[in-house]
Amino acid sequence: MPLIPGPLYRGLLRPILFSLDAETAHHLTLAILSMMPPLPVAPDPLELRIALWGMEFSNPIGLAAGMDKDAIAVGAWQSLGFGFAELGTITPRPQPGNPKPRVFRLPDHLALINRLGFPSEGMEVVAPRIEKIRRGGTRIRIALNFGPNKDTPVEQVAADYAALMTRLAPSADFVVINVSSPNTPGLRNWQSPERVREIFAAMEQAPAGARRPPILLKVAPDLDDANLDAICDAALTLHLDGMVVCNTTLKREEVGVGSAEAGGLSGHPLCDLARDRIASVYRRTRDKLPIIGVGGIMNADDALGHIKAGASLIELYTGLIYEGPGLIAAMKKSLANLLRRDGFRSISEAVGSNVKV
Numbered sequence: 001m002p003l004i005p006g007p008l009y010r011g012l013l014r015p016i017l018f019s020l021d022a023e024t025a026h027h028l029t030l031a032i033l034s035m036m037p038p039l040p041v042a043p044d045p046l047e048l049r050i051a052l053w054g055m056e057f058s059n060p061i062g063l064a065a066g067m068d069k070d071a072i073a074v075g076a077w078q079s080l081g082f083g084f085a086e087l088g089t090i091t092p093r094p095q096p097g098n099p100k101p102r103v104f105r106l107p108d109h110l111a112l113i114n115r116l117g118f119p120s121e122g123m124e125v126v127a128p129r130i131e132k133i134r135r136g137g138t139r140i141r142i143a144l145n146f147g148p149n150k151d152t153p154v155e156q157v158a159a160d161y162a163a164l165m166t167r168l169a170p171s172a173d174f175v176v177i178n179v180s181s182p183n184t185p186g187l188r189n190w191q192s193p194e195r196v197r198e199i200f201a202a203m204e205q206a207p208a209g210a211r212r213p214p215i216l217l218k219v220a221p222d223l224d225d226a227n228l229d230a231i232c233d234a235a236l237t238l239h240l241d242g243m244v245v246c247n248t249t250l251k252r253e254e255v256g257v258g259s260a261e262a263g264g265l266s267g268h269p270l271c272d273l274a275r276d277r278i279a280s281v282y283r284r285t286r287d288k289l290p291i292i293g294v295g296g297i298m299n300a301d302d303a304l305g306h307i308k309a310g311a312s313l314i315e316l317y318t319g320l321i322y323e324g325p326g327l328i329a330a331m332k333k334s335l336a337n338l339l340r341r342d343g344f345r346s347i348s349e350a351v352g353s354n355v356k357v
C-alpha cells in the first residue's frame with residue numbers, strides 16, 4: 001500500500017503545497033519527512049534487485065540529488081521505498097546559495113526550473129548527521145554528491161572535492177562528482193577531460209579512511225556529442241566507477257518549454273533528452289561503466305525506458321513533486337510487471353536492450 005496514494009496526493013495535498021512558494025513547500029515537506037519514524041517497507045520484488053560495485057540494491061530507484069541537500073530526512077527515503085538516496089550537493093563550507101526566489105513550478109509541463117546555487121550547511125554539519133544514520137543502520141544505499149563552494153578560486157576547486165572525499169567518504173556507499181550544475185558560475189567548464197582528471201587525481205590522493213567508495217561523475221544533458229564522448233573516454237581511462245546522466249538542462253524551446261526564467265529545467269520535458277544522453281554514454285562505455293539514468297522520470301514506463309537506454313539504476317526528483325510520495329511503491333510494482341511483460345527476469349537483463357551497437 002503506497003504511503004499516500006497518488007489520487008489523494010494529487011487531489012488534496014498537492015493543491016495545498018502548490019499554493020505555497022515552491023521553496024517554502026519544499027522546506028515544509030522536508031521538515032515533516034524528517035520527523036517521520038521509520039516505517040516498515042514491504043519487501044521489493046526479487047526481479048528489481050541489482051548488484052553494482054560489489055553492493056546489493058534491493059531496487060534500482062533512487063532519490064536524485066538536490067531534494068535532501070543536508071541529509072535531514074534519510075529515514076523517510078527508506079520508508080518511501082527507495083533503493084538508494086543521493087544526498088547533497090554538499091559543499092566544504094556552508095553557503096547560502098543564490099537570492100530567492102530561485103525555484104519555479106511549470107505545472108503545465110510537469111517541470112521545475114531552479115537556480116538554487118548549492119545552498120549547503122557544509123560538510124562539517126552534514127558529516128555527523130550521516131555518521132549517526134550509519135550507526136543506526138540503513139536498509140537503503142547512501143550516495144553523497146559533492147560540489148565546490150561558489151567563492152573557491154579555480155585553482156582550489158579540485159582541493160574542495162578532495163576535502164569532501166576525506167571528510168565524507170567513510171559515510172558513503174558511493175560518491176558523485178557534480179560538475180554539471182548550471183547554477184554555480186563556471187562549474188560546467190569542469191566537464192572537460194583535463195579538468196575531470198585534475199579533480200579525480202585530487203580525490204584519489206586524498207586520505208579517505210579504510211574503504212574508498214566508488215566515484216561517479218554527473219554530467220549535463222547539454223554537452224554535445226563530441227564533448228560527451230571525450231568525457232566518457234576520460235572516465236574509462238581514469239577508471240571512474242560510473243556516470244550519472246544527467247543534471248538539469250538550460251534548453252527551453254528545444255524541449256518544448258517557453259519559460260524565460262533562468263536556471264536548470266527538470267521534469268517531464270527532460271525525459272527524451274536524458275534518455276538520448278544515457279544511450280550515447282552507454283554506446284561509448286558499454287558494460288564498463290554503470291550508468292545512473294536521471295531526468296524526467298514520472299512513472300515506471302519512463303524508468304524502464306531509461307534502463308533500456310543503458311541505465312542500471314535510475315533516480316528522480318521532479319516526479320516526486322508532481323506525483324507524491326506514493327510514487328515509489330507504485331513504480332516498483334509497475335516496473336516489476338513491465339519487466340515480466342517484456343520477458344526480462346531482472347533489471348540487469350533489460351539494461352541497454354534498446355541500444356543498437
Ligand SMILES: Cc1cc2nc3c(=O)[nH]c(=O)nc-3n(C[C@H](O)[C@H](O)[C@H](O)COP(=O)(O)O)c2cc1C
Pocket residue numbers: 064065066067069088089103112114116118145178181218246247248265266267268270294295296297315316317318319
Ligand atoms: C530543486 C532542484 C535542486 C537540485 N539540486 C541539485 C543538486 O544540488 N545537485 C545535483 O547534482 N543535482 C541537483 N538537481 C538535479 C537533479 O538531481 C536531477 O539531475 C534533475 O532534476 C533531473 O531529474 P528529474 O527530472 O527527475 O528532476 C536539482 C534539481 C532540482 C529540481
